[in-house]
Amino acid sequence: MTLCQLFLQPDAAYSCISELGELGIVQFRDLNPNVNSFQRKYVNEVRRCEEMERKLRFLETEIKKDELPIYDPEDNPDAPKPREMIDLEATFEKLDHELKEINTNADALLRNFNELTELKHNLTMTQGFFDDAEMAFTPAHNRNQRDSDDDQVQLLYEYSMISHNKLGFITGVVPRERMVAFERMLWRVCRGNVFLRQAEIPELIEDPVSVRFFLF
Structure with missing residues (x-):
């Protein structure tokens, strides 16, 4: 080495x-180690x-x-000319902007799809709850068997008739790991005057932000 x-x-x-640099046989030494990197030439x-x-x-x-x-060339490409650097910079900037915009749109579409999926299961399962409640008030001889929740539904019906209050309902989707805390919060806020029924969504829902899958 010389x-x-x-x-x-x-x-x-x-x-x-x-x-x-293309030859690959040269090693450079810094002759100005005390010079700030922002004050060096070609820093831009x-x-x-x-x-x-x-x-x-x-x-x-x-x-x-x-x-x-990804195409992997056998030999390293030659260093671009200064004029080509401007074109490469513009091309990379365009691709970077377009790809970020595509990712943003894809996340928005996935988020909307998840919301619609949750709404679909919410409506389907809520309708099932209402069907069970309607069957609970039909005469016993018109049904083959009574559901396990008939007693609870009957108690709610009797309470509404005695108190002359119309019972309301709220439906929604809650992650499974937060269900216990949600039940505890409802019990405290409503002071025990709450009737809660839940059902699991049978499919996984992906979170576009953290790329995780939730089971509701």
């Missing part, structure tokens, strides 16, 4: 350093390269997330 010093013209410095160009590298890593992450093949 230690040498090169003096280059500013206009030719980029091309010369690129050629030396280095920042632009770091920003483009960040965008490329983001694109690579999104491509791997969708399990798409």
Whole structure:
């Protein structure tokens, strides 16, 4: 290994350093270790390269997330010319903006789909509860068997007839791990005057923010 010093013209410095880098046989030493990095020459160009590298890593992450093949050339491509850097920077900026917009729209669509899925199961299961309550008030000889919740429904009906109050209802979706705390809160807020029925949604629902799956 030989230690040498090169003096280059500013206009030719980029091309010369690129050629030396392509050879891969040169190691550079910092002759100004005490100079602040913000005061060095070509700091703006280095920042632009770091920003483009960040965008490329983001694109690579999104491509791997969708399990798409990535072309891996056998040889490293040559360093782009200064004029080509401007075109590459504009292309990367456009791809980065479009991909972020696509991700935002995909998250919004997934969130809307989850809300509609929850609403569908909410309406279906609520209708089932009302059907059970309606069957509880039909004559016994018109039914083959009584449901297990008939006694509770009958008590609610008698309470509404005695107190002359119309019972209201509220439906919604709560994550399973919060169900116990939700029941405790309802019991305390309503002072025990609450009738709670629950049913599980049979399918998993994905959270687009944290990429988790919930079972309601």
